[in-house]
Amino acid sequence: MESPKRAATRAASVERIKATARAQLACGGAAALSLREVAREMDQTSSALYRYFANRDELLTALIVDAYNDLGVCTETAERKIDRGDLRSRWRAACRAIRQWAHAHPHEYALIFGTPIPGYEAPAFTVAAATRATGVIARILNDDCAQTTRKTNERDDDEAARALEMSGVQVLMPDVPASVALRGLFAWTQIFGFLSFELFGHLEGSIRRGDDAFEKLIEQTSHQVGLGVEQ
Amino acid sequence: MESPKRAATRAASVERIKATARAQLACGGAAALSLREVAREMDQTSSALYRYFANRDELLTALIVDAYNDLGVCTETAERKIDRGDLRSRWRAACRAIRQWAHAHPHEYALIFGTPIPGYEAPAFTVAAATRATGVIARILNDDCAQTTRKTNERDDDEAARALEMSGVQVLMPDVPASVALRGLFAWTQIFGFLSFELFGHLEGSIRRGDDAFEKLIEQTSHQVGLGVEQ
DNA sequence: CAATATTGAGAGCAGTGCTCTCGTTTAGTA
């Protein structure tokens, strides 16, 4: 059934294919990714690639999972370096890591956060990779709420709880009241909304120094979710 | 040179092509838009379409401009119905209109705010249409600042002014101090960030009732930019 | 009515994803 040598060379082939596909992605985006071109680049026939990926979508899925994981580890390692108690700094580190990764891999960012592939449903096994970066900033918020209990408006909490899918949110942030979790989710959409606009060119003519603006955004969001402020 | 009759029938043809293309866009997204299929749907040959659009990108551009304009008029008409003095309500109306349009035309939303077409540079004439919806919320903020002068932190203003491309922002919001304009821009990215996440499926498992969450978001953003609060 | 644009059809080219078949190579085994 499983031959270790076979498996190793096969994995190496898969990796080589993904690498050249990624390179091709970098110049032209997902739409321009051509299996034939990848094969040509590798001095092979296109049909050979079908030994490793059933079709184009499957290759794309593999690249998406890799991108999610790469973004995840970048965020995790950057955030881990910060003193656990300094929640604002952890927030900053995580946000900066996300933006840095996005700027370093714009096409892979687009693959993840851009228009979803038409008629393509992300396989269930991708969600683990997908929630990795999100998990970092969720954990920061959770740590904050765990150590400083917050006064929250009861009505706000009820309304927020109704809007949220509590099963999904609570598993990431068990100690965070619903109203705060919702604000956290808004901060999350704001970070990625800014990055999408920046990378997709919607900020052209509006923002000159993206770095400065993003720093301001980090401060605003961390304040918004009430990080590190005694209440 | 210009024959009015010719021009009319030609415009009608262009409109018919765009309509069937839009219909096709609705089931499959931009990547699945095929000129041949459009022609087939119209009982014509694909080559005939090239009398009206030089290539696929040009058709796509036309659809993009239309989408921008459609989103623009929807936002404008919704916001215009509100009493000029009630700035919070105007903000709410504009945001709701944007979300409503996005949900009614998800594929056209994706066309505009999703992954940009690879290697495709938006022609200059598209920006007028593109800034239409943006202009509405910018005007609200501007009206607010025009009637109630704000106390702003001088250092904040300087830093914000450095980050912003003032030429682009000031033409839309001449009466808004830089620090407030930056917060407005952040609110803008948040609205569209939320919508992108919502439509592209990144909120799956996190949010149950998008409507409620969005209402909360509207309140938060309008508060964030300091709408209608005497300062 | 005649000259002239404007239009659509049809064939054809180069490219794509994907399938199938057919030799070759390779890894584990008797």
Added chain:
DNA sequence: TACTAAACGAGAGCACTGCTCTCAATATTG
């Protein structure tokens, strides 16, 4: 070490795409 079965890659081929070209039919203008 020789053998078998699995894995592999090449090549041809199908249906599809965007796009170009030529040629005939149509509509508009002098």
